[in-house]
Amino acid sequence: MALLLVPHDDPRLLALVRAQEREVMARYGVADAGPGLGPSSTCLLATEDDDDAGCVGVAPLAPGVGEVKRMYVAPRHRGRRLAARLLAAVEEEALRRGFHALRLEAGTQQPEAVAVYERAGYQRIPCYGNFADDPSTLCFEKHLTEPQG
Template sequence: MIKLVRTDSENQDFINLVKHLDEYLAEKNSSTHSFYDQFNKIDKIKHVVVVYKDDQPIGCGAIKQYATNTMEIKRMYTSPNHRGKGIASNILTELEIWATELAYQKCILETGTERLDAIKLYKKNGYVLIPNYGQYAEIETSVCFQKEMIRLF
């Protein structure tokens, strides 16, 4: 059974999943990992989703305020043996619902140009390409996306 749990960055399962994510990214992005790593700290993130299958943590994601009306999607990860099963889309949807409940109007995110699976995920879920923002503005290995949130209530 799949269960999504809203929590924060002090959740030990989230911390453990992020360690796996960081190991994965360090391997895949060895030359640029230190640049991106500085923007991926998880301390004091108030809005985290952890996904469990049969009480085992298998994926996570988070949102944090970027601007008055904008949340940034952070730390998206699904364990390798659970990829391709819609888990990441479930996490993303839950984060979007949460952002909407908090009255944010859009979500933005950054991923690497070589993360073709992530790019496919975000496009499939309605994210559109935008100019690179903030610290990613001049980074050629980054690609940024945005999605307008629709009020669900």
């Protein structure tokens, strides 16, 4: 897997974000997947054999706190722990950008994503932001530490 740092409006990234939005909207039966990636977001694009495989972004949420946004692995690339590698990579990038914690929103209809986050050490927190009162939303946080070694 190769990881590329790309701008929030990179066409290859946007194609994956649109696929992620379609999947989320279908799972929840909604017409809007919520806020996406903006100019202040740091975005990673994962490729495998010149195929766009997945993406993730981190956006500033509060001083020293970032929010993981639009984590997605294309269906044809699932089952190879790519999500875990994307999450680890965005955590490293967040540390480089001065974040000491990451938060994220997921949902009750995304058990695969929830499992990835929990395995990576994210802990449930009270929900916040646009989905604070949405019973289908789950929120998580992880305090980041510098890599050992």
